Each structure stands twice: as C-alpha cells, then as structure tokens.
Amino acid sequence: MANIRPGNFVLRCYGYKTKKGNWFGLCLNFNLAIEADSPELLEEKMRAVIESYIDTVLDTDDRKSVPQLLTRRAPIYDWLIYYLIKVIRLSRQFPDKVIFKEFIPFHLAHSC
Numbered sequence: 001m002a003n004i005r006p007g008n009f010v011l012r013c014y015g016y017k018t019k020k021g022n023w024f025g026l027c028l029n030f031n032l033a034i035e036a037d038s039p040e041l042l043e044e045k046m047r048a049v050i051e052s053y054i055d056t057v058l059d060t061d062d063r064k065s066v067p068q069l070l071t072r073r074a075p076i077y078d079w080l081i082y083y084l085i086k087v088i089r090l091s092r093q094f095p096d097k098v099i100f101k102e103f104i105p106f107h108l109a110h111s112c
Contacts, residue, residue, distance in 0.1 A: 012082060012101060013026060014082045016098070023038060023042045
C-alpha cells in the first residue's frame with residue numbers, strides 16, 4: 001500500500017481582495033479559481049467548487065485521465081503568492097488577503 005501522508009489530503013487555497021472590491025480565490029492543488037463578495041463566502045464557494053470538481057473527475061468514463069485531473073496543480077507563480085501571503089500574515093494582519101486549507105471531502109472518495 002502506498003505511503004499516504006496526512007498532508008496529501010490538504011488542499012491549499014488563498015484569496016485576496018481585488019481593486020474592484022470583490023474577492024478572488026484560488027485552489028492551488030486543482031488550479032480552480034472563484035470570485036466572491038467576502039472572504040467567508042469565498043471559502044464557502046471554494047469548498048463547493050472543490051467538491052463538484054472531485055465529484056465530476058471521479059464520475060468520468062475516461063478512468064485514465066483521473067490521476068492527471070487530480071494532480072492538476074497551479075503554476076509556480078501562484079504557489080509563490082500563497083507562501084508570500086502566508087509569510088506576511090505571520091508578521092502582520094492583512095484583512096484583504098487570506099489563506100485557508102480545505103480537506104478532501106471523504107464522502108466523495110467512496111464513489112469510485
């Protein structure tokens with residue numbers, strides 16, 4: 001059996017307030033982007049988009065594409081933004097930038 005680490009089940013996401021006043025969010029592990037009106041709504045919408053994405057991937061008839069679709073990571077630039085926000089938030093509070101983690105929804109894992 002493969003060595004499965006708890007960190008493999010954590011999806012890293014970040015969000016920031018745009019100049020227009022809305023919030024932009026990105027799930028780095030699946031390269032999924034969303035917009036919302038508040039950071040709370042951003043997390044809620046991201047959770048729904050992640051669940052929908054995983055459900056759709058696992059429901060595909062093209063089983064060979066599943067591993068690729070479940071490892072579709074964002075470009076390195078977006079990961080750098082995530083870690084930059086993380087470092088900045090350690091030293092100061094920025095109300096217009098957030099990072100958050102989502103966990104793989106296990107209720108979808110049994111639908112394979």
